[in-house]
């Protein structure tokens with residue numbers, strides 16, 4: 204009781220910032236942990252698996268492993284360690300993704316043609332950069348440490364993004380293989396989360412949206428700003444496969460009135476009749492997963508749907524998709540289940556800059572800002588998102604026809 208009483212009169216002391224030596228230890232441990240997770244995900248794959256690129260949007264595992272390494276080399280080591288020697292002068296061209304200010308680069312759709320450097324060469328590249336980054340962490344002068352560690356932190360979050368892409372990209376590749384390869388027999392597909400269902404009122408009014416300044420965020424989550432939330436209710440749970448089967452059986456994929464014009468064009472061009480990776484065998488639905496071909500669980504949330512499909516389903520259900528602001532306010536208020544760790548949720552919000560957003564100068568300013576057109580925002584996180592990477596203000600974004608990510612939806616209804 205005495206402690207409780209004291210807390211009313213004496214504000215809690217500010218947590219003491221770590222000393223420079225403590226900070227070196229914290230960042231070295233974080234760096235090792237993230238780098239090891241990438242290799243753990245790749246370890247399920249053979250050298251042949253790691254070369255394949257099944258479509259222009261997906262990248263080979265070997266490329267992911269090398270590209271995240273190039274990111275540290277280009278943005279952390281070269282500018283901040285005068286003694287650093289670039290591992291191979293040919294690699295920046297091969298492993299720069301889209302940073303125009305960082306120099307010319309290999310064509311994205313042709314990444315699968317690069318059989319050399321081979322997997323062992325890429326392992327050597329990773330080891331070279333790992334050692335150099337650890338040296339820099341240990342030796343960076345105290346006056347430069349905050350700036351250098353902030354670039355390191357971006358590199359770690361960047362690598363975590365590629366850890367998720369590594370899985371979604373290899374799943375797409377394996378789904379093209381008639382033998383239904385298994386990435387990991389122990390992989391657990393999404394399962395239903397129990398608890399009260401139905402729709403809940405999102406608190407109407409003016410709410411702050413965007414990152415609150417505590418901990419890391421990407422620049423696209425800022426500036427924090429006010430949004431007006433009208434009377435709207437949001438589904439506590441994600442839409443399930445049983446509901447999606449009802450959509451299919453009601454002719455949802457054959458009813459143009461349910462679809463946006465571009466969505467209907469995609470249905471026809473791609474021959475969509477079910478979510479991505481669904482296949483019908485002897486009247487039963489199966490889905491290609493990271494554990495191979497598995498029966499579709501009617502109780503589990505639907506995944507691998509495009510924005511166009513999410514939008515058509517919402518129209519079919521007489522509902523809407525939530526805006527990203529409605530989603531964030533509802534999530535902060537604890538109104539929604541299955542927000543994180545199952546599947547990203549399409550919102551009806553176009554991926555646009557928040558009011559006042561300006562991308563940073565230089566190559567790292569290309570990270571998010573230049574993609575703010577023609578894509579839609581997804582919120583939450585997925586079962587492929589690495590631990591510690593999720594945030595309530597996180598803005599993921601993809602083109603509306605994309606469905607190789609672990610993407611789902613939750614409905615909203617206006618009151």
Ligand SMILES: [Fe+2]
Pocket residue numbers: 270300361365
């Ligand atoms: Fe990247």
